Amino acid sequence: MVNPVFIIVVLLGAGFLLGLFRKTGISLARVAGLLALAFPLYVSVGWMLHFIGQTAQPYVVYTAGTVPPFSINLRMGPDEAFLTAAINMLGFFGFIYLFRLFKSQGVSTIILYLVLFMGLNVIVMTRDIFNLFVFLEIASIALIGLVLVNKGIDALSAGFKYLIAVSVISSILLVGIGFIYYYSGTLNIDGFIENNSLVMKGLSTAVFLVLVAVVLELKAFPANGWALDVYQSAHPGISALISAGTATASLFVLYKLLPFGGHLWLQVAAVIGLVTFVGSNMLGIAQKNANRLLGYSSVGQIGLLVAVIGFSDDLGSHLRMIFFGLFISHFLSKAGLFWLSGMAGEEEISKWSVLRKKPALLLIFGMFVFSLIGFPPFPSFYGKWQLVMDLSGNGQILWIALILLGTMFEGVYLFRWLGFAIKHEVDESKAPDTAAEKMIPAGAFALLLLGASWVSNAYFPGAMKTSFLPLYFILFLFLIDFLPLVIKNTLSILSLGYYGWRLYPSIQDDTLRLVFAGIFLIGGMLTLFAGYSEKGKRPGFYPFALMMYAGLIGLVEADNLFGFFFAWELMTMGSYILIIRGKKSLVHAYNYMLFSLGGALLILFGIALTVAGQPDISLSMLASPAYPGWAYALLAVGFLTKTAALGLHIWLPGAHAEAESDVSPMVSGILLKAGAFGLVILFLAMGGGEAGRHPLLYALGWLGALTALGGNLMAVFQEDAKRLLAYSSVGNLGYILFAFSFMTHIGWLTGLTYSINHFLFKTLLFLAIGGVVMRVKTHNMYEMGGLIKRMPWSFIAVLVGIITLAGIPPLSGFAGKWLFYNAVIAKGWFLQGALVFFAGTIAFLYCFKLIYSVFLGQEKDRFRKVKEAPVWYIIPQFILIVGIMIFSARPEIVLKPIGALLSQAAFFPSEPLAWENVTAYTNLGYWSGFNIMLVIGAMFVVLLGWLLLMSRKAQKVKQFNIVYAGEAPFTPETTHFSHNMFAPYNKALGFLIHPVATQFWLGVNNTFHALAESARKIYSGNGQSYIIHIVAYIVVVYLILS
Amino acid sequence: MSYTFIVIIMGIIMLVMAFTAIYHKNLKVAVIASGIISLFASVIYIFLAAPDVAITEAAIGSALTVVIFFYVLNKIRLTDDTK
Amino acid sequence: MELATKTGFVLLGLFIILNWGLIMAGIIRKIIARASMRRGISVFQPYINLIKNYSIRSQLTHGVMFYLGPVFRLSGGVGIFLFMPLIHDSEIWSNFSFAGDLILIAYFMFFGMLGMALGAGEGGHPYSAIGISRGLAQFTAIEVPLTLAILSIAFQYNTLSISEIVARQQGGILNWTLFTNPLATIAAMISFLGAMGHAPFNVVMAPQENPIGPPTEYHGTFLGVLQTNRAILHVIESVLFMNLFFGGASNWFELIVKTFFIYFWSVFVGMVFPRFRVDQSIPWLLKIPVLIGILSIVFILL
Amino acid sequence: MIRNSFLVLITAGMAWILLDAVSGYQSREYLNDLSGYYATSGPEETGAANLVTAVVVTYRGLDTLGEVTILFLTATIIGFMLRTSKRREGSVRRATSEVLVTASNVLIPVIFLIGVYIFLNGHLTPGGGFQGGAVLASAMILWIMSQSGTKVSHSLLEITEAISGFGFVFLGLLGIILAGGFLDNTFLSLGTFGKLISAGAIPVIYSLIGLKVGAELSNIILVMNETQEAEQ
């Protein structure tokens, strides 16, 4: 272990000596600089490793051969080792990033760079406040110098604003330090904390001055315009240093000095931090400039970290863990994002699509974005989770709400940005700068981020562990992305199969889970099958598809809330990428993500209110939440965003319709069940039949009924085949929600039957329509017509699908309807039931429209040559048809064990469904799927035979021969009656589907945008106003405190 | 205390100078006013038993700063903006 | 009971129903003609039509679905028959009603409709699709009062089994649902008007009245099949309403009389009222009959 | 008007805060533990008669190192900003007066010597590296004024800057190796109290500081003088 003072010696010595080489020797200087920066990295990483291995004790460096408080001392403890290691890591890689720049800018910049990092190291290590002041000045000034590597008025004026702002802040700091010395007689941090209390007004004011100055150094909102300007105008390589480097050091300063202020200041820091987090992120919504946006984000994230420090009393022993998680994500991602900004070379976030030319960059970009918002497996996920849990344990509910609100705002702009990068049209003439010296740092930080994720998982407390096995496989898929599609697809299918085989023994007794696992896994394999028909390598598809499935299965597998939420987020992340792959999916995927994120945050909130800081986070905790009403409501709404309940549904149609042909069935037939599964878990925990009278469930029942009606009604008026199916999914999920809300035995059987059915027929329909769309290259049904002759197999699939959907006997859809009636009558929810029934009849309209417009009616000339859908689409469809047939004929295979479980596990012991061979009995009625199938089958065959016999000589004629009495024109004008098919219906009931929800969310969106747009006017660009903000901020905070 | 009167008088002058430095339209006059504040401050330092500080303030805070100001002001040969 | 015996009785029942359907259609058309001071067709005209159609030699088809459409249609009609208990307390005339209850029948009605829709759809003539779209649209509204009525009586009798519902209405005319739950009956009977496709809810048929509607597309044997189905369906739907609201039938005579009046009700109303457009009929159906249906449920709950 | 009243308001707010900060102020009677230690043990430990110097160079040597670094940074940045722009191409604006040239030729060495004297005696008398450095810089100013129009070489300044800065760090390092810690001055003999050659490494360090400060300040002035910025 090297004496940390050598960090100063080497960096400063090198800095001074490089002054000799100002005119010549830039190459030498660059190498020397890099070596000089490698040294502190080596030192601090060495210390860190020793601390981790617990082979080192905190080390104090005394200067001047005297003990503190008489001289200045530096400390190298675990915290310092970690932070300096991070800072020096940034220093090293940041230097590489700027390597080319240094050549053009000369040795001076290298000197500034080395001194900057010397300063940051000392800021972290020093235990003397005046010394802190000096080195804060060093760091600020070095940065102001570095800002100037960007020429022009912008950087210059930003640098000046920064300079005067920092000068005023440090003046305040200095005054505070002076009075602290006067009142306490010491400048030593530890000495002060040990011996002083703030009873004296003068001293507390002095402490106020010091701490408020530190807070301002951390760019507290809204007195932070000066920093934003620098973020925007500085070279991205430099902005990275500000965001990740100086902020890190300043954060630690706050951590060191906050004990000065005692408990009061902890609260102040928490408030200031959260205000900054929420405020800054909200203003970010309106921001379009990439670097400035990163500035807003940086300020916000640092605010959150400040708040975490402020919460240290509440967090107790978890403080370090939470801080680590949030900090390291911000640190790595923000530096990485600034670096990427330099590589993209675009200021407008909409032009970041240029990254697409280098997929690796896009991948890294995505990683950073997800990590910033706190998606798994990144460390911030762990941090945010634990933070929220602990806060809730201490009853700090309002804080949680603010944290989640800020995160939501952050998601709003970060995902817009990510979406642009993935999907916005790209300027062909531009390309990202992928010079090695820029790739290395960005790549290294991305790898470090992965490493930190692993560390988080490995070292966080026991319950917060999840199997990383699927993640390793996903990583593997990223690595083999260059391989041909066949291999990747096969591997993916096999992996799902293997996982199912591995999982089966653990859930075979839990039929509920088994059903959902079956939907996810079998559905996954079937839909992946369609992928074989894709051409090319389909880069970037498989890792995310598997990520979604890993998440889905993780939901089933999870035995605690953490694992559940982990899986939930994983699924969201994967599905988002899958959805955004569609050609016109930019907006829709964005909407999907926003609703998913909002939902996930509500779920997190709900979980927090459930767990409330208790160590036990198993799923059974849901049965006795700390704040039952709120927890349940939040969880329910969270899950409903995924099931697209009415009002929260507006993301779904676009997202499902515009997705790729084989992605639509994944996200519609399979993914939606995640929400249903969430509801199942939640409702079960609410305590079986007893909870049936819960007002929440009553409300959800109505919501489900209205969703069913609204979704189906909207589906009727769609001209886009996939959109029609998507709205139909909204409606169907409404049925499912409705059925589960019953909280009765039969209600649940209904819900599960609907779930299984919806999986079967919606996957089938989306696959079939997807195959058609692939061939005819349009979604508009009125442009199709008569395709039955070209695509008979697809037609059969759609026919089976709509019969099942409509619930017509003998197919399994009827099972759901029958159970549904029994449940409604038993429960007594007649009005809602009638509503849902009405929705069910409306389903006929769109079913007919779908099959008629696409396959029947007049054949279009332009489609006379289209082929049947690819065989890889047909195969899974027929497997699904077989599934439907089996489920139709022998529903008891599935329903019986579920019923047994529902009774046995004492969820819903009463009113069971009795089975007698193949006939099901309730106390109301009976139904025998097998017999119905048999009777109808026999009858159908007989009648068909009879007709065949009677019309055996039937002559096949072309369609137009009848219409035109045998004299069809050569190219007849086709009159396919399809567009606006249900115009009278629209006239009658169209008012019901007035897009209230869309308008509402649009209004919310506009409100926040307008708010952000007007609020950010305070950043007038006038350096003096920024100073006024600072002074006003100080005064206001003081006012509030006294 | 005999110093007290001197300090009071100097303080009044310094305040006047501060007003001048902030409000005088001629930048050079303003610079000189700020230099005088520094200079008088260094005298007060001597009264406050701080000779080291006094020398430093006189040499650096007062003289050198004013020189640098003048260098810059000379470069900015501007008449209308000095208002 | 042996499956063969059962099948035998079922076929016999089907035969009776078919013939009664044909005759009833003839009688009613005669009555309508007389009421409008015409002489009208022969009562046996439906038989003649049927035989004529089955014997036409020239048969044209457009494709598989065109072919299957009538089969679906007839399966729908026959299927309802198969699952419908005809005579109260008679095992031999209960058909295959052991396989499913009221809900099965309610949903099986769609089977035939779907087949017709698909078959006509493949014909390629836009008028077919226009007719179907109107029919389906109106049908959604027609079903709502019926559903409310069904829910009402299911709750009233606490069963969904048709045989059971009939059994509960025995023992005097006052035990009929008509009297125990008049609101449900009114709602259902309004639905019945729509289901029968007579005025004022027969705008669905409007495209067919032009010379090139589905009846032109379907001709010969196909049309025969459709006519067969219509005969069966009209009777069997009347049987359903009879079972639900009018005490069922304890013998064939009762069945014939009751179905005749039930069916006649729809024709009678049709003669009195003009035709609704679809966008008029739907709001109308969703207002008054639905309100009545809701009241019937409220009434039962009280 | 609104703006001004707001400004008055926040200034008043600051006044209020500062008044609160001094509210506990009263004239001090005793040195506190920290300064008492400096007064009693400082001379012994460091060998410096000037306690301020003892504090500046040893006890708080790290601050001083940082402060020198700040000066170095500002000089570097100013150089970086101004040198990259157009330099004056030896254009003579006006002839320097003979008097000034002659006087400066005499005065410059004297001023220079005074500066050296000040920082060499920093541990004994008031004054030290900063003050001496400032004096050296004033010699520089004089020289520039007298040499108007000729180009001045930066190399000497840069070498002085670099060597003295590095020397400072190096002496600090010697403190670790030879004595009790970074910037410990006792690795050289403390000598006789009150003599020029005493107080261990303090005079050496202060001299380096003086050279460094002088060089930096001179550099700033030189660059400012040379730049043609804003002289269109």
Added chain:
Amino acid sequence: MNLPGIEYLSLGLGIVLFLAGLWGIIHQKNIIKIIISFSVLDTSIHLILVSIGYMRNRTAPIIDSAVSKTDAASQVVDPLPQALVLTAIVIGVGITALMLTYALKLFNEKGTLEIDKFKSLKW
């Protein structure tokens, strides 16, 4: 007349100058004026710091003929604030010089020194 000690006076003077400097910074539009105000502010801080280190009837913290090494503790004023001020003065001049250089460059870019004219970055 019982006059207050000079330390009170200089402390009060320091505070007033601080406010004056601050007022100049937030009120004056001209960048040079802002810098001048900053240097006033800087000076005021030094004055405050030195004042709080002062003790009546004591001498400068230098051991010489007047102050013996042994009871220096009762004879000299607090050396530490003075040391801090030394450091602060040098830092102050550095920053002032830096600000001035910025002012020069800014003027060169835009031909004006009005701070509201440099608002190319905002929001």
